[in-house]
Amino acid sequence: MRSIVLEKYYINAPLRVALLTLATIGSLILLNVLLANGSNVAEAYVLKGCHEADHDANYVDVHFAWGTNLQTPGSAWRTAWSTGMQDWEDANTDHVILFWPDSTSAHKINSIWDQYNPSPGTFSHNYFCQPHYSSWSLKNNTWATTGWSANERRSTAGHEIGHLLGLLHTTNNSLMDVDRDRSVVYVPKTDDINGVNASFDD
Amino acid sequence: MMIHFSKTYVAAALILAVVAAVSVTVISVAGSSNTDEAAPALASHSDPHPHPHSHPHAVGSADGPGVDGDTMVALNFDGTFARSIGELTDTADVIVKGRVARVAGVINTAMNPDDPSQPHAEVFGLGRIYEIEVDERFKGEVPGRLTLVQNEGYFDIGELSEKQLENPSSIESVGNVDTVKPGVDYVFFLRSVDSELARYAAPSYPYRFALVEGKAEPEGNLKEEWSAFAGADAESLLGQLRTLSN
Ligand SMILES: [Zn+2]
Numbered sequence: 001m002r003s004i005v006l007e008k009y010y011i012n013a014p015l016r017v018a019l020l021t022l023a024t025i026g027s028l029i030l031l032n033v034l035l036a037n038g039s040n041v042a043e044a045y046v047l048k049g050c051h052e053a054d055h056d057a058n059y060v061d062v063h064f065a066w067g068t069n070l071q072t073p074g075s076a077w078r079t080a081w082s083t084g085m086q087d088w089e090d091a092n093t094d095h096v097i098l099f100w101p102d103s104t105s106a107h108k109i110n111s112i113w114d115q116y117n118p119s120p121g122t123f124s125h126n127y128f129c130q131p132h133y134s135s136w137s138l139k140n141n142t143w144a145t146t147g148w149s150a151n152e153r154r155s156t157a158g159h160e161i162g163h164l165l166g167l168l169h170t171t172n173n174s175l176m177d178v179d180r181d182r183s184v185v186y187v188p189k190t191d192d193i194n195g196v197n198a199s200f201d202d
Numbered sequence: 203m204m205i206h207f208s209k210t211y212v213a214a215a216l217i218l219a220v221v222a223a224v225s226v227t228v229i230s231v232a233g234s235s236n237t238d239e240a241a242p243a244l245a246s247h248s249d250p251h252p253h254p255h256s257h258p259h260a261v262g263s264a265d266g267p268g269v270d271g272d273t274m275v276a277l278n279f280d281g282t283f284a285r286s287i288g289e290l291t292d293t294a295d296v297i298v299k300g301r302v303a304r305v306a307g308v309i310n311t312a313m314n315p316d317d318p319s320q321p322h323a324e325v326f327g328l329g330r331i332y333e334i335e336v337d338e339r340f341k342g343e344v345p346g347r348l349t350l351v352q353n354e355g356y357f358d359i360g361e362l363s364e365k366q367l368e369n370p371s372s373i374e375s376v377g378n379v380d381t382v383k384p385g386v387d388y389v390f391f392l393r394s395v396d397s398e399l400a401r402y403a404a405p406s407y408p409y410r411f412a413l414v415e416g417k418a419e420p421e422g423n424l425k426e427e428w429s430a431f432a433g434a435d436a437e438s439l440l441g442q443l444r445t446l447s448n
């Protein structure tokens with residue numbers, strides 16, 4: 001019975017090749033869609049629902065003041081924060097993100113030494129922030145980062161700035177993953193950029 | 203013959219499809235890590251930032267409703283999170299079961315990074331001191347009472363009143379800090395910071411587990427990181443820790 005059906009729908013060689021190619025492309029697209037969706041559900045960016053207040057439809061302007069221990073250009077943590085900012089400026093986000101040093105700004109970036117807090121970096125903000133952080137500050141903790149490389153510091157700075165731009169933690173080895181290897185993951189990844197695009201879509 | 207050929211054909215098509223799909227996925231994954239490596243070199247960055255663009259400034263998008271004058275703050279930390287009891291055990295100098303006996307004041311934990319013997323000029327680190335009455339020891343030499351210093355936020359010194367600076371115990375912890383509670387039995391994983399003063403702090407997060415209704419629940423900042431620990435059985439945690447002290 002089956003052979004009869006197949007006999008009836010017998011197809012010639014060039015058509016077979018064409019169908020095989022189509023089947024391959026189709027399955028490939030289907031599989032990739034399935035794989036991509038699977039990982040997105042489990043691992044994609046998480047939004048806080050709050051982000052830097054100073055933005056319009058095209059630009060995000062982050063005004064900040066260097067703290068008392070970050071006054072020297074070229075010093076380790078000043079370089080880390082500057083590079084972390086540059087990484088976000090260079091990321092291909094929908095909004096152009098710009099960082100503006102301004103000694104009169106209330107938004108401070110400070111370097112501290114705190115042996116009671118194991119966190120290398122902290123982002124503080126006003127508690128009732130939806131949708132905008134009206135007050136915020138960024139800190140690095142040199143006690144927790146003794147012996148760290150430039151890229152590990154840079155990764156920490158970029159991560160904290162990610163919080164300012166509206167991101168929470170992920171588990172997908174992006175910049176917002178607290179478990180990432182900071183010496184390898186130190187610039188915003190596609191998922192971080194997608195997150196910031198979604199964050200400022202208001 | 204026709205059936206045989208068709209089966210081979212279908213099998214080959216399927217295998218090809220899978221191989222092609224997997225290779226495309228592998229290539230795209232490899233591509234995304236290459237982007238990371240293509241990051242701009244540190245040396246190429248001049249400081250302060252060059253900002254050649256001029257652009258319309260955001261209008262009317264400053265503070266959201268209800269946040270003007272709001273001094274209550276919240277924290278986001280980066281790392282360091284343990285993923286298992288084994289990891290916590292390795293990073294802790296001391297593991298005990300105990301409870302808060304009293305709140306013994308506040309210290310400023312934010313020190314000057316260029317001279318850590320001096321307090322920071324601009325930042326106040328709210329370190330609240332809890333006296334912990336110990337009733338079981340699992341790791342480390344521990345006195346009957348120890349003090350736990352918990353980070354409960356950072357403040358710009360300029361934003362604190364003179365009164366608050368004179369009496370830092372009056373400074374409230376920041377909005378989202380889940381502080382250690384009196385009257386609850388805890389398992390604490392601690393790191394020795396000052397052995398003379400028997401002061402301890404968190405080695406990583408989570409560092410304490412509330413023993414409530416037969417469960418050992420992780421407590422503290424950033425709970426979303428702790429799915430690995432949620433809903434653990436209290437007796438099995440204590441049993442696991444008792445094997446350490448034997
Ligand atoms: Zn907005």
Ligand SMILES: [Zn+2]
Nearest residue numbers: 278279280281
């Ligand atoms: Zn974080």
